Amino acid sequence: MSEVSEAIKNSAYTLRCLSIANLLLGLCLGMNAAQAQVATTSLLLKEAPEFVRTDLENRKLDLHAYRGKVVLLDFWATWCASCQIEMPRFVAWQSQYGPRGLQIIGISMDDDPELARKLYKKMKLNYPVAMGDEKLGQLYGGVLGLPLTFLIDSQGKVQAQFRGETDLNLIEDELKPLLRP
């Protein structure tokens, strides 16, 4: 336990150092405070922001309704090749770990819902997908690059976030301990 606390303290210290370094770099480049707020922010160990959307099958998708389940929230888009590489694995996880309490939710950041719908069918996604927008992106700390995936525990807290291309084994290793035996 103390090792974990130490690790968290160290991570927090590193993050503070990085933030200061970023701020200094920003000041050197003459940016103002309002501009600095747009940088992506970490939601780690915070409550996952709630949202209600209509999914691509016209069903209500309310994040709060998944309390009690482990949610893998995946922001993707049809133009993101890395996102598409992840999808078959997510489909397999939904089948394999669904009975143990995993729920994958996709958020398409496409501008055109039709493109998202076509890929949704082509990839035979077995989990709900809703369209995102800039408001939802901001809510999740700024979706300024894809893929972007959040691992949310059964209490609704963000336990991990994966920005950019990530080793899928790493994501699987993080999510498995959160599931029911």
Add this chain to the structure above:
Amino acid sequence: MNIRPVKHLVIAALLVFSFVFISSQLQAQFTPTPIASALSIPEAQWLKPEALVHMQQTKGADKPLVFQVGSRMLFAQAHIPGSEYIGPGSQPAGIQQLQNRVSALPRKKLIVLYCGCCPLSRCPNLGPAFAKLGEMGFTNVKVLYLADNFGADWADKGFPVEKGN
């Protein structure tokens, strides 16, 4: 002569070959074909973020036109101050919009393209947009080097950004 070891070797080789072949087929099935890789853009045309900021902030310098050729949703959340949204270079509408925007410009005008949707090696937008400008005779086109994405390589590093459309 005992041919059993040879037989085992042949079977093992066939199994390995089958495994490699099936893996490559699966990989090909799930890997989208890139339209024109951003990595095909010549190294000399890449521009580092620091260089662009310097260019934009230097008084009296010829300011480049900065075009975002990726997703509108990403642009609305954050973009380079003064940049214009053009549309995804991977789609005909985006390329048409780019063509319309630059058609009246002098061919020596400095233009900087950027996207930042995803890792450069997988970006579907920069390659076609860069190729289109070359085809139209533009000789001073640079491409912003954002290795992973706009968030990690620009916004998170404290470079200036604006929100909105």
